[in-house]
Structure formats: C-alpha cells, structure tokens
Amino acid sequence: MVTMLDVARRAGVTKQTVSNVVRGRAIVSAETKAKVEAAIAELGYTPNLVARSLATGTTMTIGFIVPTIANPFYSEVVEVVETLLEEHGYHLLLATTRGDGERARRHLATLSNRSVDALLVAGDFDLSEHVPLLGEYGLPVALCAWEIDPPDTLPVVTIDYEKAGYLAGRHLRELGHQRLVSIAELPAHRVRVGGAHRAFAEDGIVVTDDSVFAIPDSTPESGYEAALLALSADRTADRTTAVFASTDAIALGVMEAVRHNGLRVPEDVSVVGIDDIPQAAHAHPPLTTVALPKRRMAQEATGLLLRGIAENQPPSPSLTLLSPEVLVRASSAPPAG
Amino acid sequence: MVTMLDVARRAGVTKQTVSNVVRGRAIVSAETKAKVEAAIAELGYTPNLVARSLATGTTMTIGFIVPTIANPFYSEVVEVVETLLEEHGYHLLLATTRGDGERARRHLATLSNRSVDALLVAGDFDLSEHVPLLGEYGLPVALCAWEIDPPDTLPVVTIDYEKAGYLAGRHLRELGHQRLVSIAELPAHRVRVGGAHRAFAEDGIVVTDDSVFAIPDSTPESGYEAALLALSADRTADRTTAVFASTDAIALGVMEAVRHNGLRVPEDVSVVGIDDIPQAAHAHPPLTTVALPKRRMAQEATGLLLRGIAENQPPSPSLTLLSPEVLVRASSAPPAG
C-alpha cells in the first residue's frame, strides 16, 4: 500500500505538504504542487479515508435506519436522502430493521460508535422503545416519518398523518357521504383513521368502531379481503357509500372488491386512499388520495442533520409537521340518490 | 470522549487487557475481566470503530452501487444483501448512480479508498465504462444484475436474461402463437427481446424489427401507449395474438391497452411479462411472467464477496448465470380460431 509518506519521499517533501496538496490547500507553491502531483500519479497514491477519519474525527457518512426499503414510501425517502448527502460529499450507511426491535438496537449500537457523523431514523414501531437512547450518543440525530407519538426530546421531521386522514374524511363529507367504512393497517395507521373520524365528528356524525376493519399489512390483497367482508356486512337499507383506506395500496384492493361485488366506483361507492403512489393516478378509476410530502420530509430531515454537523452541535428538539394534500380524482363522488 | 486508556486506568490494567476483554478473548482471568467490565460500565465506554479499522485495516462494511432503489427489483436485492451482511456483522454503504455515469465514477473512487472491505455493483448502463477500473482497487469486487455484456475479468452473478426472454417466447410458441409483438425498454432490454425472438426463430418464424416497439422506461404508462400504437398498426387480416413485454410493469400497461381496444386478455391477445413483481399475480387477469431469481442472485453475490474477504483474496473471475422460470397464469392462452 502506497502511503502519503511514500509520496512525500518521492517528491522530496514532507507528508504535510502532500496532505496540503491532496486537500487542495492554497498555500502550496505551484512547482511543489506539480512535483507532488507527479509523485501521486506515478505511485498511484490514493488517500486512506479511515486514517483521515481517525485524525479528523469525522467519517463523512451518515447512518439511516429505516423499517424496510421494500415499501416504495421508504425507498423513495432513502433515495432522496442519498442524493442530498452525495451533493454534500456525504455517504449513506443504510440499515433496515424489518420489524425486528432487537436488530434495530444492534444497528443503533454500532452506528453510534463514531462510524457515522449523524443518524437519521425513519419509522417508529421497531424503534420507539429505543428513542431515549438516541439522545445520548453525542451525535446529531433526527427522526422522520414518525407516525405515532413523536418524542419531544429530539428533532423530528414528519408528516401530519392525522391531517392526512382528516383531509380524506373531510373530502368525503364535503361530497355528502354520511356513512364511512375504514380499512386500515392497524395499529400502525390508527392516527390516520382518527383523522378521518374527526372530519365526520365535526359534522356531528359519530363513526362507530365496527365500521373500522383492521388488516395486518398495507397490500391490495388484504384490502380486497377486508372490503369484501365490509361490503357483505352491509345492511342494504343503509349502505356504505364511502370507504377510507389508510394507504393507496389498500385502496386499490378495495376498488377491486367493490367491482367484484357488482358495484361501481365511484357511483355506488367512493374510495379514498393515502400516499399518492405512482399507480394511484393510473388506477381505474384514478384514485382520489392524500399525497404525503415525502421528498420534502427527506430534504428537511437531511438539512437538519447537515446543519447539526456543520454547527457542531446536535439540532435542538423540534417537531416539523409537513402538510399532506388532497388529490381529487375519479374514485370519489357524491353518494347516489 | 472516554477511551480505552481511561478504562484501563480505572480498572488498574493496561489498554491491552481492556482490548482483550472487549474483543472477548479467552485469555483474560475472570476477576480482571470483571474489573474491566465494571470500569467500562461506570465510564460508559464504547470502542471507537474508526480507530479499530485503522489498526486492523478492515471496516466491516461493504459498498453496494445500484442504479436506483426506486425500482422494486433493485430495492429487493438491496434488502436481501443488507440482511445477509448484517448476519455476518457487516454494514452496507449504499450508493445509487441514477443514470449518471459521472456520479458512478465518483462513488467508485471514494468507496475504493479503503472505506469498504468489498464492493458489489449492480446494473450496467451507468458503470459499464468503468468496469476496467474495478479490478484495480485491490479489494474484492463482484457484479450482479449485469444484463448486457458481462465482463470476463470479474466475478459476476447475474440472471440469464436471454433465457428469460426465450422462455417467454417459447411459452407463446407452445401455445401456438405465430405472430409476436414485443414492447420493451430499449436498449436496456434488448437481450430479453433477442431471447423471445430466438424462441420463434427455432420454429422457423422470423420476427421482424417492425414488430418491436421501443419505449424509454419500464412503466405501465409507456407500455400502454406503445401497445395502443402496436394494436392500431395491426392489419386486421393477420392480427397479433401475442405481446411480449420486457417487464411486468410494461405488461400491466399492455393489458390495459388491449382492453381499451375492446379486446380480451387472453382470448384475443396473450400477454407475457418478465420479473414476477408482486402485482403480477393479482392483475386482471393474473399475469403470465418469467420470474427472475433476484434473492438467489443477491445471496450468491454476497456470499462471493464475503468469501473473498475471508480468504483475503479477490474472488476469481467467473460468470454465474441464474435461471429464470416461467410462471403460467391467466394472461396467456392459445390463439383464437
């Protein structure tokens, strides 16, 4: 392995001068610089980043802990974060928790041992119990996509998921729907359901618990099954005219089930989802949904961390709640009759 | 910051002993070990991984360069790789190229400077010109998901994409289809198209170039547009009865377009895709496709690298071609009449 000392000897200077050239410091004379660069080229020298990290105390990488990247929501967030980091010369150490709290803890333990300059944590379920630890690592930490009970001891950049549910509910209310069925991944999305119910409650309509169908994951298949159940449970006299799905993926399955029951979307049943996944716009009919500003979230969170590093102090506790937005498409309409 | 020396003093031993305890070496007496562990707990000591890396020359992280993780194909591969690495105590440094060759080069440059113990590279387009460099980094390198012209100078674990196309084509031939239309992201998937054509050529049917519709990306929308074009260009006398799509996403759009044209899948037109994405099985009708063994690929590639690290020598050049498999579902059937 060719080291800085090798280069220095070859160029007839000291390590320090080589270092100055490598780091692009302006204090090196043009001719020394040329000599050093020649030596670097001849020897094929490349600086050892680990040694630099030990000397500077900075690794130029940030850790990102996410539940999974199989879910497009997270993979998009990861991609945005990675791009932003790269623009600032930082690298991304990615760790997934996959619903495994123990695994999450291990990741936290290693990443915090100075192998990253800052830590971003997305999602909540697997990690919420470890939140108290996060503050003690002495490095900038931020949370994002924190749907349930964001802690007030750390900076968190997340989305107003309650509002997302509320907006979906209000949209249905404004169309004139009186009876709501919710199909949601629970408990993960209970805040969204709460928001939808609040919209109805505002108008004096109490949504009862038996209108909420819990499913274990956010897939079209689970949505389909639950919707079949929900529709069959329906009393014909007072039919459900609106279904709120806690994600677009679920909503896709719900629309399927509605059709399967010989009903039409939106003429017989309106369906509204949350997230605005790519397929939503191209579904049949195009799905009305509430778009979650995930890119914005990724940007804000990354910015927070980068600033924390630059100012050499952990960002102070704060809660940034980004607003979702309704996208009215063709899957929702006023109730018939 | 509390260092190993602090712990050593507190416990009344030397750094070396502390190190032995931390690394779990068996040579430490029970009582010294207890003293040291007490000191570690009291001081809240945690080892500095960067310093360890400098001393050992190993970082316990491997770099993975992928085109994007927005594409589920890659995100699934990344997730499998990450899981496998974690099981072996390794971390994942993730870098995306996003179709930017320059960016790819930068990533290569930094990652190779001893910040990773090995390098895995997926995809091809953005990086193919840099392949010659890969061998010179002195660290284990492997390629995966290399669809076009895998180099013979490096170990590569990829899928037999030509066979995937061939299997799709042969399936259609076996059903009795005589005329094929292909809708493919080109040039990325030209090997797949070639495979499909080979299946027809085997039976003496030459597929002409004007039956291939090139689209710029693998989305249902592009597939939809192209299929509309393809179907309208059709001479009624000699109608196309089979469409080969180079990915499932495209195939979904194709089925859409077929229906839009008042035709039925598979009665009037058979549609076959490649990849077996989750939606394929739940499409209407369920999509016949060729499943790509991406998990296997991720496993083999990771294993190759881990072995390379363990044996302290770069894995030797090799080509592992994993076989795809046809999944016959309801979107394909014998041609009418």
Added chain:
DNA sequence: TTGAAAGCGCTAACAT
C-alpha cells in the same frame, strides 16, 4: 495471564 512498545496513515498545531 498481563504489560510495554510500536505502529496503522493521516491531520493539526507550531516552528522555521
């Protein structure tokens, strides 16, 4: 079994 010494390759003062 434990201790002492010598690096790993680099950066950051300070001195020249």
Added chain:
DNA sequence: ATGTTAGCGCTTTCAA
C-alpha cells in the same frame, strides 16, 4: 511556503 512534532484510539507484536 515548508518542515517538525504530536497525536487520533486502537491492535499487535514481543517481553515479562
């Protein structure tokens, strides 16, 4: 503008 001197915190010889 360049050289000198100390480390960064750990691991790894080699002695004791």
